[in-house]
Amino acid sequence: MVISTSPTAAKKLISTKLFPHNVAIIGISGVIERCLFPSSEFVSKGISLPDKVISPTIRKNQKEIEEYAFRIDEYKQKSEEEQLAKKKKIADLNGKIILLTAENKELRENTCIKASCVLEQLNKGELIVQRMTLEEKRNLFDFMDLIFANFISRLNSNYTLTKTDLILATLLKVGFTTNQLMFVFDCERNSVYRMKLRLKEHLCIDKEKSLEEFILFF
Numbered sequence: 001m002v003i004s005t006s007p008t009a010a011k012k013l014i015s016t017k018l019f020p021h022n023v024a025i026i027g028i029s030g031v032i033e034r035c036l037f038p039s040s041e042f043v044s045k046g047i048s049l050p051d052k053v054i055s056p057t058i059r060k061n062q063k064e065i066e067e068y069a070f071r072i073d074e075y076k077q078k079s080e081e082e083q084l085a086k087k088k089k090i091a092d093l094n095g096k097i098i099l100l101t102a103e104n105k106e107l108r109e110n111t112c113i114k115a116s117c118v119l120e121q122l123n124k125g126e127l128i129v130q131r132m133t134l135e136e137k138r139n140l141f142d143f144m145d146l147i148f149a150n151f152i153s154r155l156n157s158n159y160t161l162t163k164t165d166l167i168l169a170t171l172l173k174v175g176f177t178t179n180q181l182m183f184v185f186d187c188e189r190n191s192v193y194r195m196k197l198r199l200k201e202h203l204c205i206d207k208e209k210s211l212e213e214f215i216l217f218f
Helices: 007-018 023-036 038-045 056-124 134-147 151-158 163-173 178-184 189-202 211-217
Strands: none
Touching: 056 134, 056 178, 134 151, 134 163, 151 163, 163 178, 163 189, 163 211, 178 189, 189 211
């Protein structure tokens, strides 16, 4: 049976058990102690063991330990540098996100303001479709995309529509009546009816189904 014990206890064991009657042999026990437990004395005094005491295997192991410790330090340093680089990249990307988010917010607000003005003018009869500028039409379409989940973009993706079709669909979406459409398009009731019929055909809606209902739920 092998019993694990401390250097001090082992020294006492060697002195009392192995050589109980010969005090002179105590010196031998000290040598044995140094061979079995060399580190306890030298380490406490900060003295390296001489090569003749250290076996080749111990020297080899110690060298590998030092090498592994050096490599660990290298990895730690690299890890810290990589973490700093990652933090910098993340900070840069977050900065760009903040700027773009602010820009989008400003664009949305401007689009809503401009489109609201256009719709108000159309609703009050202060503007007709024929006199709308390209920018006013673009603002109106952008506004519809923002408010109604890409309404204009989805129409363009699924159907082939004219600008008049898109404006008519927009005005129907926001609830313009036939009388309002007559004034906005500066035309008679029959002309509004024909425009609705063309839009219905372009949207591939069955004759018995309602154009207004389709637009409302699209």
